[in-house]
Amino acid sequence: MSLPGYLKLSDGVIPVKFKKNSYHKADLAENQSYLISIGLQIKPIKVRLINEDEIEIIPEKSFVYFPGQKFAILKPDSSGTRIIGRGGFIE
Numbered sequence: 001m002s003l004p005g006y007l008k009l010s011d012g013v014i015p016v017k018f019k020k021n022s023y024h025k026a027d028l029a030e031n032q033s034y035l036i037s038i039g040l041q042i043k044p045i046k047v048r049l050i051n052e053d054e055i056e057i058i059p060e061k062s063f064v065y066f067p068g069q070k071f072a073i074l075k076p077d078s079s080g081t082r083i084i085g086r087g088g089f090i091e
Helices: none
Strands: 014-020 034-038 041-049 054-059 070-077 080-089
Touching: 041 070
Parallel strands: none
Antiparallel strands: 014 054, 014 080, 034 041, 034 070, 041 054, 070 080
């Protein structure tokens, strides 16, 4: 399926590059649960802000990813699911 060691399992805090959606006005909250969409996987996460371009993802359930893979962070709410932003795993 893939080369040995190419895919990674989320097993702790993961630093990532992040760009917030310009249409989402609220700031990211560190105590809020979000969803991360990676390929066909959608998993719950929490975030920790590092700076304007980087955040740390704290997975609530494990997921598989590869370095450089793109993702979207979503926020479910009463009116539907909102796209908070997008990013990529640091290689």
